[in-house]
Amino acid sequence: MALEVKSLTGQQLHDVLPALARLRIIVFRDWPYLYDGTLEYEEKYLAQFAAAPGAVCIIAQDGDEIVGASTAAPMIEHADEFAEPFEKAGFDLNKIFYCGESVLLKSHRGHGLGHAFFDGREAHARKLGGFTHSTFCRVVRPDDHPLMPADYLPLDGFWKKRGYAPVDGLVATYDWKDVDQTEETTHQMQFWMKPL
Template structure:
Protein backbone atom coordinates (compact mmCIF):
# COMPACT_ATOMS: atom_id res chain seq x y z
CA UNK A 1 0.00 0.00 0.00
CA UNK A 2 1.16 3.55 -0.68
CA UNK A 3 1.89 5.89 2.22
CA UNK A 4 -1.76 6.67 2.90
CA UNK A 5 -2.89 7.80 6.36
CA UNK A 6 -6.47 7.06 7.40
CA UNK A 7 -7.63 9.83 9.73
CA UNK A 8 -11.10 9.90 11.36
CA UNK A 9 -12.39 13.42 12.02
CA UNK A 10 -15.71 14.38 13.59
CA UNK A 11 -17.99 17.38 13.23
CA UNK A 12 -16.61 20.86 12.71
CA UNK A 13 -13.02 19.60 13.01
CA UNK A 14 -13.26 18.70 9.32
CA UNK A 15 -13.50 22.35 8.29
CA UNK A 16 -9.88 22.63 6.97
CA UNK A 17 -10.57 19.83 4.45
CA UNK A 18 -14.02 20.81 3.20
CA UNK A 19 -12.87 22.56 0.03
CA UNK A 20 -10.64 19.61 -0.91
CA UNK A 21 -13.46 17.19 -0.13
CA UNK A 22 -15.90 19.16 -2.28
CA UNK A 23 -13.42 19.03 -5.17
CA UNK A 24 -12.83 15.31 -4.64
CA UNK A 25 -16.57 14.55 -4.73
CA UNK A 26 -16.94 16.44 -8.00
CA UNK A 27 -13.97 14.60 -9.56
CA UNK A 28 -15.03 11.10 -8.51
CA UNK A 29 -18.75 11.48 -9.16
CA UNK A 30 -18.13 12.65 -12.74
CA UNK A 31 -17.49 8.99 -13.56
CA UNK A 32 -20.19 6.43 -14.33
CA UNK A 33 -22.63 5.60 -12.76
CA UNK A 34 -23.19 9.08 -11.31
CA UNK A 35 -22.07 11.23 -14.27
CA UNK A 36 -22.52 14.16 -11.90
CA UNK A 37 -21.82 17.65 -13.20
CA UNK A 38 -21.34 19.23 -9.79
CA UNK A 39 -20.52 22.71 -8.51
CA UNK A 40 -18.23 23.71 -5.61
CA UNK A 41 -20.93 25.93 -4.07
CA UNK A 42 -23.47 23.09 -3.88
CA UNK A 43 -20.86 20.71 -2.54
CA UNK A 44 -19.89 23.04 0.29
CA UNK A 45 -23.52 23.49 1.32
CA UNK A 46 -24.00 19.71 1.28
CA UNK A 47 -20.86 19.03 3.31
CA UNK A 48 -21.59 21.82 5.79
CA UNK A 49 -24.62 19.84 6.99
CA UNK A 50 -22.30 16.97 7.91
CA UNK A 51 -19.83 19.32 9.59
CA UNK A 52 -22.63 20.79 11.74
CA UNK A 53 -23.67 17.36 13.05
CA UNK A 54 -22.06 16.64 16.41
CA UNK A 55 -22.06 12.90 15.67
CA UNK A 56 -20.86 13.04 12.08
CA UNK A 57 -17.76 11.21 10.93
CA UNK A 58 -15.36 11.97 8.12
CA UNK A 59 -12.82 9.24 7.39
CA UNK A 60 -10.06 11.00 5.49
CA UNK A 61 -7.46 9.22 3.35
CA UNK A 62 -4.38 11.43 3.15
CA UNK A 63 -1.13 11.00 1.27
CA UNK A 64 1.45 13.52 2.49
CA UNK A 65 -1.48 15.57 3.81
CA UNK A 66 -3.17 15.61 0.38
CA UNK A 67 -6.74 14.33 0.38
CA UNK A 68 -6.99 11.34 -1.96
CA UNK A 69 -10.17 9.79 -0.56
CA UNK A 70 -12.86 10.23 2.06
CA UNK A 71 -15.99 8.66 3.48
CA UNK A 72 -18.72 10.41 5.44
CA UNK A 73 -21.46 9.38 7.86
CA UNK A 74 -23.94 10.91 10.29
CA UNK A 75 -27.12 9.98 12.16
CA UNK A 76 -29.95 9.71 9.65
CA UNK A 77 -31.95 12.16 11.78
CA UNK A 78 -29.27 14.79 11.00
CA UNK A 79 -29.45 14.17 7.23
CA UNK A 80 -31.58 16.02 4.71
CA UNK A 81 -35.32 15.23 5.02
CA UNK A 82 -35.34 13.58 1.59
CA UNK A 83 -33.05 10.84 2.95
CA UNK A 84 -35.23 10.28 6.01
CA UNK A 85 -38.59 10.15 4.23
CA UNK A 86 -38.43 6.53 2.96
CA UNK A 87 -37.46 5.29 6.43
CA UNK A 88 -40.29 7.23 8.07
CA UNK A 89 -42.72 5.51 5.71
CA UNK A 90 -41.32 1.97 5.60
CA UNK A 91 -38.81 1.67 8.48
CA UNK A 92 -36.53 0.95 10.14
CA UNK A 93 -37.01 3.96 12.39
CA UNK A 94 -34.62 6.79 11.43
CA UNK A 95 -33.40 6.99 15.04
CA UNK A 96 -31.83 3.52 14.63
CA UNK A 97 -29.94 4.36 11.43
CA UNK A 98 -26.44 5.70 10.94
CA UNK A 99 -26.30 6.95 7.37
CA UNK A 100 -23.20 6.66 5.16
CA UNK A 101 -23.07 9.61 2.79
CA UNK A 102 -20.38 8.52 0.33
CA UNK A 103 -17.06 6.85 -0.18
CA UNK A 104 -14.88 8.61 -2.75
CA UNK A 105 -11.37 7.55 -3.69
CA UNK A 106 -9.09 8.52 -6.55
CA UNK A 107 -8.65 5.67 -9.06
CA UNK A 108 -4.91 5.21 -8.47
CA UNK A 109 -5.57 4.22 -4.86
CA UNK A 110 -8.32 1.68 -5.37
CA UNK A 111 -7.76 -1.99 -4.65
CA UNK A 112 -5.51 -1.31 -1.64
CA UNK A 113 -8.07 -1.97 1.08
CA UNK A 114 -8.93 1.68 1.73
CA UNK A 115 -12.60 1.12 0.89
CA UNK A 116 -12.79 -1.56 3.60
CA UNK A 117 -11.21 0.82 6.09
CA UNK A 118 -13.85 3.41 5.23
CA UNK A 119 -16.60 0.93 6.09
CA UNK A 120 -14.80 -0.54 9.12
CA UNK A 121 -14.40 2.80 10.85
CA UNK A 122 -17.89 4.07 10.09
CA UNK A 123 -19.48 0.82 11.31
CA UNK A 124 -17.39 0.93 14.48
CA UNK A 125 -18.37 4.54 15.08
CA UNK A 126 -22.05 3.69 14.56
CA UNK A 127 -21.87 0.88 17.11
CA UNK A 128 -20.09 3.10 19.63
CA UNK A 129 -23.00 5.56 19.42
CA UNK A 130 -25.61 2.81 19.77
CA UNK A 131 -26.95 2.63 16.20
CA UNK A 132 -27.93 -0.88 15.12
CA UNK A 133 -28.51 -0.18 11.42
CA UNK A 134 -26.11 1.32 8.90
CA UNK A 135 -27.32 2.39 5.47
CA UNK A 136 -26.32 4.17 2.30
CA UNK A 137 -27.93 4.78 -1.07
CA UNK A 138 -26.65 4.31 -4.60
CA UNK A 139 -27.90 5.48 -7.97
CA UNK A 140 -29.87 3.05 -10.12
CA UNK A 141 -28.86 3.12 -13.78
CA UNK A 142 -30.13 1.12 -16.74
CA UNK A 143 -27.59 -1.67 -17.44
CA UNK A 144 -27.69 -0.58 -21.09
CA UNK A 145 -26.95 3.08 -20.31
CA UNK A 146 -24.91 4.48 -23.24
CA UNK A 147 -22.31 6.00 -20.91
CA UNK A 148 -21.57 2.72 -19.11
CA UNK A 149 -17.91 1.83 -19.78
CA UNK A 150 -17.17 -1.61 -21.17
CA UNK A 151 -14.87 -2.37 -18.22
CA UNK A 152 -17.26 -1.06 -15.55
CA UNK A 153 -17.32 -3.17 -12.38
CA UNK A 154 -20.27 -2.78 -10.05
CA UNK A 155 -19.57 -2.30 -6.34
CA UNK A 156 -22.57 -4.43 -5.40
CA UNK A 157 -20.51 -7.61 -4.75
CA UNK A 158 -18.27 -5.59 -2.38
CA UNK A 159 -21.28 -4.23 -0.49
CA UNK A 160 -22.89 -7.67 -0.27
CA UNK A 161 -19.72 -9.21 1.19
CA UNK A 162 -19.88 -6.60 3.92
CA UNK A 163 -23.42 -7.69 4.81
CA UNK A 164 -25.40 -4.98 3.00
CA UNK A 165 -28.60 -5.78 1.14
CA UNK A 166 -30.74 -3.59 -1.12
CA UNK A 167 -34.10 -2.57 0.35
CA UNK A 168 -36.55 -2.46 -2.59
CA UNK A 169 -39.08 -0.29 -0.75
CA UNK A 170 -36.47 2.28 0.29
CA UNK A 171 -35.81 4.58 -2.62
CA UNK A 172 -35.57 8.31 -3.13
CA UNK A 173 -35.32 10.55 -6.17
CA UNK A 174 -32.79 13.35 -6.49
CA UNK A 175 -32.20 15.73 -9.41
CA UNK A 176 -28.81 16.54 -10.88
CA UNK A 177 -27.40 17.35 -14.29
CA UNK A 178 -25.57 14.54 -16.04
CA UNK A 179 -22.38 15.38 -17.90
CA UNK A 180 -23.22 16.66 -21.36
CA UNK A 181 -26.85 17.37 -20.49
CA UNK A 182 -28.50 20.79 -20.47
CA UNK A 183 -31.09 20.17 -17.75
CA UNK A 184 -31.31 18.37 -14.44
CA UNK A 185 -33.22 15.09 -14.39
CA UNK A 186 -34.38 13.05 -11.42
CA UNK A 187 -32.44 9.89 -10.61
CA UNK A 188 -33.61 6.97 -8.47
CA UNK A 189 -31.41 6.17 -5.48
CA UNK A 190 -31.81 2.79 -3.76
CA UNK A 191 -30.90 2.27 -0.12
CA UNK A 192 -28.75 -0.60 1.11
CA UNK A 193 -28.99 -1.67 4.76
CA UNK A 194 -26.98 -3.70 7.23
CA UNK A 195 -28.26 -4.76 10.63
CA UNK A 196 -25.76 -4.95 13.50
CA UNK A 197 -23.97 -8.29 13.48
CA UNK A 198 -24.42 -8.99 9.77
CA UNK A 199 -21.29 -9.44 7.68
CA UNK A 200 -19.08 -9.77 10.76
Protein backbone atom coordinates in the same frame (compact mmCIF):
# COMPACT_ATOMS: atom_id res chain seq x y z
CA MET B 1 2.64 5.05 -1.42
CA ALA B 2 2.38 6.02 2.27
CA LEU B 3 -1.34 5.71 2.96
CA GLU B 4 -2.81 6.81 6.27
CA VAL B 5 -6.48 6.62 7.31
CA LYS B 6 -7.94 9.00 9.89
CA SER B 7 -11.37 9.46 11.43
CA LEU B 8 -12.29 13.14 11.79
CA THR B 9 -15.06 14.90 13.71
CA GLY B 10 -15.75 18.44 14.86
CA GLN B 11 -13.32 21.13 13.70
CA GLN B 12 -10.99 18.59 12.08
CA LEU B 13 -13.88 17.55 9.84
CA HIS B 14 -14.60 21.19 8.92
CA ASP B 15 -10.94 21.67 7.99
CA VAL B 16 -11.08 19.00 5.25
CA LEU B 17 -14.33 20.15 3.58
CA PRO B 18 -12.53 21.91 0.68
CA ALA B 19 -10.63 18.70 -0.11
CA LEU B 20 -13.83 16.65 0.19
CA ALA B 21 -15.64 19.03 -2.19
CA ARG B 22 -12.83 18.67 -4.74
CA LEU B 23 -12.89 14.86 -4.49
CA ARG B 24 -16.68 14.72 -4.85
CA ILE B 25 -16.55 16.78 -8.05
CA ILE B 26 -13.74 14.64 -9.53
CA VAL B 27 -15.00 11.18 -8.57
CA PHE B 28 -18.74 11.70 -9.03
CA ARG B 29 -18.20 13.07 -12.54
CA ASP B 30 -17.44 9.48 -13.60
CA TRP B 31 -19.91 6.62 -14.05
CA PRO B 32 -22.31 5.83 -12.49
CA TYR B 33 -23.08 9.28 -11.02
CA LEU B 34 -22.11 11.45 -14.01
CA TYR B 35 -22.47 14.42 -11.66
CA ASP B 36 -21.78 17.85 -13.14
CA GLY B 37 -21.21 19.54 -9.79
CA THR B 38 -20.19 23.02 -8.71
CA LEU B 39 -18.05 24.12 -5.78
CA GLU B 40 -20.83 26.49 -4.71
CA TYR B 41 -23.28 23.59 -4.27
CA GLU B 42 -20.64 21.40 -2.65
CA GLU B 43 -19.79 24.03 -0.03
CA LYS B 44 -23.45 24.39 0.93
CA TYR B 45 -24.13 20.64 0.99
CA LEU B 46 -20.99 19.81 2.96
CA ALA B 47 -21.53 22.62 5.48
CA GLN B 48 -24.92 21.09 6.30
CA PHE B 49 -23.34 17.65 6.67
CA ALA B 50 -20.51 18.93 8.87
CA ALA B 51 -22.98 20.68 11.18
CA ALA B 52 -24.88 17.45 11.88
CA PRO B 53 -24.38 16.08 15.40
CA GLY B 54 -22.58 12.74 15.14
CA ALA B 55 -21.08 13.44 11.70
CA VAL B 56 -17.77 11.78 10.80
CA CYS B 57 -15.40 11.88 7.83
CA ILE B 58 -12.88 9.10 7.27
CA ILE B 59 -10.01 10.39 5.15
CA ALA B 60 -7.21 8.62 3.30
CA GLN B 61 -3.97 10.53 2.92
CA ASP B 62 -0.98 9.85 0.72
CA GLY B 63 1.65 11.99 2.40
CA ASP B 64 0.02 15.40 2.81
CA GLU B 65 -2.57 14.88 0.04
CA ILE B 66 -6.10 13.75 0.83
CA VAL B 67 -6.79 11.15 -1.88
CA GLY B 68 -10.06 9.74 -0.55
CA ALA B 69 -12.80 10.41 1.94
CA SER B 70 -15.97 8.84 3.24
CA THR B 71 -18.73 10.50 5.26
CA ALA B 72 -21.49 9.39 7.60
CA ALA B 73 -24.00 10.81 10.07
CA PRO B 74 -27.16 9.76 11.89
CA MET B 75 -30.02 9.46 9.39
CA ILE B 76 -32.19 11.73 11.54
CA GLU B 77 -29.74 14.54 10.67
CA HIS B 78 -29.74 13.91 6.92
CA ALA B 79 -31.74 15.16 3.94
CA ASP B 80 -35.52 14.72 4.04
CA GLU B 81 -35.42 13.07 0.61
CA PHE B 82 -33.42 10.22 2.10
CA ALA B 83 -35.32 9.94 5.38
CA GLU B 84 -38.80 9.76 3.83
CA PRO B 85 -38.59 6.19 2.43
CA PHE B 86 -37.44 4.91 5.82
CA GLU B 87 -40.32 6.59 7.61
CA LYS B 88 -42.80 5.14 5.11
CA ALA B 89 -41.30 1.67 5.64
CA GLY B 90 -41.73 1.98 9.41
CA PHE B 91 -38.08 2.41 10.43
CA ASP B 92 -37.12 4.51 13.45
CA LEU B 93 -34.82 7.16 11.96
CA ASN B 94 -33.07 7.57 15.30
CA LYS B 95 -31.71 4.03 14.94
CA ILE B 96 -30.39 4.32 11.37
CA PHE B 97 -26.81 5.40 10.67
CA TYR B 98 -26.36 6.79 7.16
CA CYS B 99 -23.10 6.22 5.29
CA GLY B 100 -22.79 8.96 2.71
CA GLU B 101 -20.32 9.14 -0.12
CA SER B 102 -17.06 7.31 -0.49
CA VAL B 103 -14.81 9.11 -2.96
CA LEU B 104 -11.37 7.84 -3.86
CA LEU B 105 -9.03 8.84 -6.66
CA LYS B 106 -8.53 6.10 -9.27
CA SER B 107 -4.78 6.15 -8.60
CA HIS B 108 -5.37 4.90 -5.04
CA ARG B 109 -7.99 2.20 -5.56
CA GLY B 110 -7.25 -1.46 -4.88
CA HIS B 111 -5.40 -0.89 -1.60
CA GLY B 112 -8.17 -1.78 0.86
CA LEU B 113 -9.37 1.75 1.48
CA GLY B 114 -12.99 0.83 0.71
CA HIS B 115 -12.93 -1.54 3.70
CA ALA B 116 -11.18 1.09 5.82
CA PHE B 117 -13.92 3.59 5.00
CA PHE B 118 -16.70 1.21 6.04
CA ASP B 119 -14.76 0.05 9.12
CA GLY B 120 -14.31 3.65 10.25
CA ARG B 121 -17.91 4.67 9.72
CA GLU B 122 -19.38 1.57 11.35
CA ALA B 123 -17.00 1.93 14.33
CA HIS B 124 -18.13 5.54 14.73
CA ALA B 125 -21.80 4.47 14.71
CA ARG B 126 -21.11 1.88 17.41
CA LYS B 127 -19.19 4.46 19.45
CA LEU B 128 -22.13 6.87 19.29
CA GLY B 129 -24.47 4.02 20.27
CA GLY B 130 -28.18 3.48 19.77
CA PHE B 131 -28.10 2.47 16.10
CA THR B 132 -29.55 -0.84 14.90
CA HIS B 133 -28.68 -0.51 11.20
CA SER B 134 -26.15 1.05 8.86
CA THR B 135 -27.28 2.11 5.40
CA PHE B 136 -26.08 3.74 2.21
CA CYS B 137 -27.58 4.29 -1.22
CA ARG B 138 -26.44 3.94 -4.81
CA VAL B 139 -27.74 5.52 -7.97
CA VAL B 140 -29.86 3.29 -10.22
CA ARG B 141 -28.87 3.44 -13.89
CA PRO B 142 -30.24 1.44 -16.82
CA ASP B 143 -28.00 -1.34 -18.12
CA ASP B 144 -28.14 0.14 -21.61
CA HIS B 145 -27.12 3.68 -20.59
CA PRO B 146 -24.93 5.09 -23.42
CA LEU B 147 -22.28 6.42 -21.02
CA MET B 148 -21.73 3.18 -19.08
CA PRO B 149 -18.12 2.06 -19.64
CA ALA B 150 -17.73 -1.37 -21.26
CA ASP B 151 -15.41 -2.47 -18.42
CA TYR B 152 -17.60 -1.22 -15.56
CA LEU B 153 -17.79 -3.57 -12.58
CA PRO B 154 -20.46 -2.69 -9.99
CA LEU B 155 -19.53 -2.81 -6.33
CA ASP B 156 -22.40 -5.12 -5.35
CA GLY B 157 -20.08 -8.01 -4.49
CA PHE B 158 -17.95 -5.81 -2.24
CA TRP B 159 -21.00 -4.45 -0.42
CA LYS B 160 -22.46 -7.94 0.05
CA LYS B 161 -19.16 -9.12 1.58
CA ARG B 162 -19.52 -6.24 4.03
CA GLY B 163 -22.93 -7.63 5.06
CA TYR B 164 -25.08 -5.13 3.18
CA ALA B 165 -28.05 -6.03 0.98
CA PRO B 166 -30.49 -3.95 -1.08
CA VAL B 167 -33.87 -3.44 0.56
CA ASP B 168 -36.83 -3.89 -1.80
CA GLY B 169 -38.88 -0.72 -2.09
CA LEU B 170 -36.44 1.41 -0.09
CA VAL B 171 -35.72 3.97 -2.79
CA ALA B 172 -35.28 7.74 -2.64
CA THR B 173 -35.00 10.29 -5.41
CA TYR B 174 -32.44 13.04 -5.73
CA ASP B 175 -31.92 15.67 -8.41
CA TRP B 176 -28.63 16.68 -10.03
CA LYS B 177 -27.29 17.64 -13.44
CA ASP B 178 -25.64 14.83 -15.40
CA VAL B 179 -22.57 15.62 -17.51
CA ASP B 180 -24.53 14.92 -20.72
CA GLN B 181 -27.62 16.94 -19.77
CA THR B 182 -28.46 20.65 -19.88
CA GLU B 183 -30.46 20.71 -16.64
CA GLU B 184 -31.08 18.70 -13.48
CA THR B 185 -32.96 15.40 -13.70
CA THR B 186 -34.34 13.09 -11.02
CA HIS B 187 -32.36 9.98 -10.09
CA GLN B 188 -33.47 6.93 -8.15
CA MET B 189 -31.28 5.94 -5.21
CA GLN B 190 -31.50 2.34 -3.97
CA PHE B 191 -30.74 1.79 -0.27
CA TRP B 192 -28.64 -1.07 1.05
CA MET B 193 -28.62 -1.97 4.77
CA LYS B 194 -26.94 -4.17 7.36
CA PRO B 195 -27.57 -4.70 11.09
CA LEU B 196 -25.01 -3.09 13.38
